[in-house]
Amino acid sequence: MNLENHPEVDWKYLIKTIEKEAISRNAPVFTLKNFLKTPFQILVFAILSSRTRDEQTVEVTKRLFQRVNSPEDLLKMDVSELEEILRGVGFYRVKARTLKSMAEKLVDEFNSEVPRNFDDLIKLPGVGRKVANIILADAFNKAAIGVDTHVHRISNRLGLISTKKPEETEEELRRIVPKGLWNRVNKAFVGFGQTVCRPQKPLCSQCPLERLCPKIGVSGR
Numbered sequence: 001m002n003l004e005n006h007p008e009v010d011w012k013y014l015i016k017t018i019e020k021e022a023i024s025r026n027a028p029v030f031t032l033k034n035f036l037k038t039p040f041q042i043l044v045f046a047i048l049s050s051r052t053r054d055e056q057t058v059e060v061t062k063r064l065f066q067r068v069n070s071p072e073d074l075l076k077m078d079v080s081e082l083e084e085i086l087r088g089v090g091f092y093r094v095k096a097r098t099l100k101s102m103a104e105k106l107v108d109e110f111n112s113e114v115p116r117n118f119d120d121l122i123k124l125p126g127v128g129r130k131v132a133n134i135i136l137a138d139a140f141n142k143a144a145i146g147v148d149t150h151v152h153r154i155s156n157r158l159g160l161i162s163t164k165k166p167e168e169t170e171e172e173l174r175r176i177v178p179k180g181l182w183n184r185v186n187k188a189f190v191g192f193g194q195t196v197c198r199p200q201k202p203l204c205s206q207c208p209l210e211r212l213c214p215k216i217g218v219s220g221r
Contacts, residue, residue: 003158003159003160003209003212003213003214009160009176011176011177011178011181012178012181014209015181015184015185015188017208017209018188018189018191018192018196018197018208018209019184019187019188019191019192020208021192021195021196021207021208022188022191022192022194022195022196023191025195025196026195027190027191027192027194027195028053028054028055028058028191028194029054029187029190029191029194030187030191032054032055032058033045033054033058035058035062035065036138038069038139039113039114039135039139039140040069040070040071040106040114041061041065042114042134042135042138042139043102043114043124043127043131043135043139044061044064044065044068044099045057045058045061046127046131046134046135047095047098047099047102047126047127047131048060048061048086048089048095048099049089050090050091050095050131051090051091052089052090054194056088056089057089059088060085060086060087060088060089060092063085064085064086067085070112071102071103071104071106071107071112072103072107072112074099074100074102074103075100075103075104075107077100079096079097079100082096082099082100083096086099095126098125098126099126101125101126102124102125102126102127105123105124105125106124109123114135114139116136116140116142117136118132118133118136118144121135121136129147129166129167129170130146130147130148130166131146132144132146133145133146133147133170133186134146134186136183137182137183137184137186138183138186138187141183142183143179143180143182143183144182144183145170145173145174145177145182145183145185145186146185146186147166147167147169147170147173147186148166148186148190149166149193149199150189150190150192150193150194150197151166151169151173151185151186151189151190151193152166152169153193153197153199154189154192154193154197155169155172155173155189156169156216156217157197157202157213157215157216157217157218158209158212158213158214158216159213159214159216160173160176161173161176173185202218204218
């Protein structure tokens with residue numbers, strides 16, 4: 001048996017297995033983000049991490065959080081000063097303006113608090129479906145599946161789904177993953193993608209799911 005198109009996937013086993021593997025390999029998503037303590041910090045990190053490696057985002061956000069602990073702190077900073085702090089993450093100038101706009105929205109419309117529901121979260125500058133779901137899962141422990149490139153790639157590579165776009169992946173995973181496990185999906189798949197099921201040259205021979213995986217899209221399989 002393999003995982004491809006199999007209706008009786010043991011999701012608890014699957015997620016626990018890839019979490020354990022990722023943690024044993026010190027996946028950045030599990031080791032480098034432990035300093036994020038508040039919903040605001042998790043939100044800022046999620047916005048800054050787009051198109052940037054977690055390790056680099058951690059370095060920059062640690063520097064930022066020495067100066068910034070609230071939306072009001074962001075609003076007090078000049079854009080040029082914020083840009084200098086953010087230098088090192090991808091599109092740091094754009095993200096500096098995004099953070100300023102996001103902070104203004106939090107202060108003006110949400111009493112400086114990060115919203116706890118999807119519809120309000122996506123009203124914030126820099127927050128789309130992926131980030132909103134990550135915030136719900138990581139900051140508020142709510143049932144949500146944040147789909148990034150790792151989640152999309154690995155779900156299809158394992159044959160669990162067959163989708164072309166992240167939005168389709170989210171919809172399919174919400175349909176087939178038990179709701180009680182939704183908030184673990186993103187971290188588990190991201191950690192596994194960072195360490196074993198990499199975009200290029202995945203470590204198939206070292207993978208605990210190797211005997212079950214159809215290796216869809218893996219060259220030379």
